[in-house]
Amino acid sequence: MTKLAFIGGTGLTQLSGFNISRRETLKTPYGNPSAEFLIGEFNGHPVIFLARHGNPHTLAPHKINYRANIWGLKQLGVEDIVAVAAVGGITEAMVPAHIAFPDQLIDYTYNRIQTFFEDENYPVTHIDFTFPYSPSLRNALIGAAAQAGIAISPQATYGCTQGPRLETIAEIARMERDGCDVVGMTGMPEAALARELGMNYASVSVIANWAAGKSAGEITMAEIEQNLHLGMANTAQLLQAFIAGQ
Numbered sequence: 001m002t003k004l005a006f007i008g009g010t011g012l013t014q015l016s017g018f019n020i021s022r023r024e025t026l027k028t029p030y031g032n033p034s035a036e037f038l039i040g041e042f043n044g045h046p047v048i049f050l051a052r053h054g055n056p057h058t059l060a061p062h063k064i065n066y067r068a069n070i071w072g073l074k075q076l077g078v079e080d081i082v083a084v085a086a087v088g089g090i091t092e093a094m095v096p097a098h099i100a101f102p103d104q105l106i107d108y109t110y111n112r113i114q115t116f117f118e119d120e121n122y123p124v125t126h127i128d129f130t131f132p133y134s135p136s137l138r139n140a141l142i143g144a145a146a147q148a149g150i151a152i153s154p155q156a157t158y159g160c161t162q163g164p165r166l167e168t169i170a171e172i173a174r175m176e177r178d179g180c181d182v183v184g185m186t187g188m189p190e191a192a193l194a195r196e197l198g199m200n201y202a203s204v205s206v207i208a209n210w211a212a213g214k215s216a217g218e219i220t221m222a223e224i225e226q227n228l229h230l231g232m233a234n235t236a237q238l239l240q241a242f243i244a245g246q
């Protein structure tokens, strides 16, 4: 069984240097996952890779079947999930192309199915979510970043919006008052569902742009792509250092 999975998001539909040995198309009680689960080796270590938005990238964040994705990973024996996410930077340190490992989150999404525990097969269950991201995985990522010489922010609060549109200036100002450092659209319910199934989950959040109102003018896809290009190159190195330490 492969214990570790990477979930790739915007800018990481494929993991270069990943040798695929098997592809699993799983059906789950919750429907179809975003893509095939790719099983193979990265830097000589077993890992499973899943493209969150599908491959090619076709699923908008509110259309992702988060339950099928997390259930599928659990069925394949995964215990640890490192989820890569593109985010907008809100607070000063969250400059484009920088990487943060969130330690907290605030969920602003709506109409997403948030739980596995909602029918007669399960008792009503209230998971603890005091620390939404796994401290041990975060520490391992922090160590890997030091090893690879990549500057990161070891803490951040991730605000998850519904999307698919980007936010208004007023929404970002409110999120900043709430304590958010970065904004993305896929962190929830992914993190909570992993916790419900007893899996460790951490996010590598790559800053793709300044969030709305944090730089002059509008946000363009061109700037997002450019920053993600830089940020994902560091992310690939980070993941190699991380996996080497496993």
Ligand SMILES: CSC[C@H]1O[C@H](OP(=O)(O)O)[C@H](O)[C@@H]1O
Residues within 6 Å of the ligand: 008, 009, 010, 011, 052, 053, 060, 061, 084, 085, 086, 087, 163, 184, 185, 186, 187, 224
């Ligand atoms: C303008 S890009 C927005 C898109 O990118 C992020 O995806 P992911 O978290 O999967 O990397 C964000 O959540 C949005 O889905």
Ligand code: HPA
Residues within 6 Å of the ligand: 086, 087, 088, 089, 161, 166, 167, 183, 184, 185, 208, 209, 210, 211, 212
């Ligand atoms: O500015 C943003 N907002 C929400 N999600 C994002 N993902 C990348 N950039 C952003």
